[in-house]
Amino acid sequence: MFRQAIDDAIDGQYDVLVVHKIDRFSRRLKVTLEYFEKLGKTGVGFVSIQNDIDYSTPTGKFMLVMQGGLAELYSDNLSEETKKGWHERRKQGLYCGTLLFGTMKGEDGVPIPDGNTHPGLVMAFQLASQGKTDREVSQALNTDGYRTAGNRGNRPFAKDSVRGMLKNRFYLGELQDGNGGWLKGKHRAFIS
Numbered sequence: 392m393f394r395q396a397i398d399d400a401i402d403g404q405y406d407v408l409v410v411h412k413i414d415r416f417s418r419r420l421k422v423t424l425e426y427f428e429k430l431g432k433t434g435v436g437f438v439s440i441q442n443d444i445d446y447s448t449p450t451g452k453f454m455l456v457m458q459g460g461l462a463e464l465y466s467d468n469l470s471e472e473t474k475k476g477w478h479e480r481r482k483q484g485l486y487c488g489t490l491l492f493g494t495m496k497g498e499d500g501v502p503i504p505d506g507n508t509h510p511g512l513v514m515a516f517q518l519a520s521q522g523k524t525d526r527e528v529s530q531a532l533n534t535d536g537y538r539t540a541g542n543r544g545n546r547p548f549a550k551d552s553v554r555g556m557l558k559n560r561f562y563l564g565e566l567q568d569g570n571g572g573w574l575k576g577k578h579r580a581f582i583s
Contacts, residue, residue: 393417397426400435407436413455414462423459474569481566484577491561492540493581502578509581511537512562516582519557525550528557 393416400408408430410416416439417423427446430437437446442458445451477487486502493512497503504512511532518528529548538545539552546552556562564580565573 397429400430401433403433405435407438409438409440411439412441413439413458414465417459418462418466420456420459420463423455423462427455478569481569481574484566484575486561486566486576486578489542490540491559492537492556493562494540494578504581508537508540511535512556512581515553515556516562519553525553525557529553 396408399405408416413423416437417426427437439446442454444454446455480487485500490496490502493505493509494502495505514535515528515532518531519525523531529550529552532548532553537548539548560573561567561576561578562581564576564578566576568574
């Protein structure tokens, strides 16, 4: 969406780019400055509703640099705090992130089988154990109406999503340790 907005500006489809707040434009100072330069060269204005600053003046440019730097600081700090939180959850044996296909959060927060999709998970592993290809497994899942889980929404399975699922040690009761390895999780194995 960001790239499309910039491309539309460069193509002359609008005269002013309006955002709610400067950090909604970009949280990387380098990116902010780079794209402000591109917008300026094409004559496209920029309005930040909350910041209410004219970014074409020397003072406005200075404020842009300051606000862009603060946005980047906020983003970096948020990332660091999230990593610390995930590290602590892993130490406790708890899963981090969006739950995977075939699972749901139990009352205690520990993943459990999802009654609606766990049968599809078992089917996928059974088909793979019978020598079916990732593509054949994905076709079987799609035919039975199953869709992927994740932060990109529910989509049809593809061979690549099946390959990732079949290799994921989460289904064996393990968690990624954050350093490329695996450790025992609090959840039980979903596949024998």
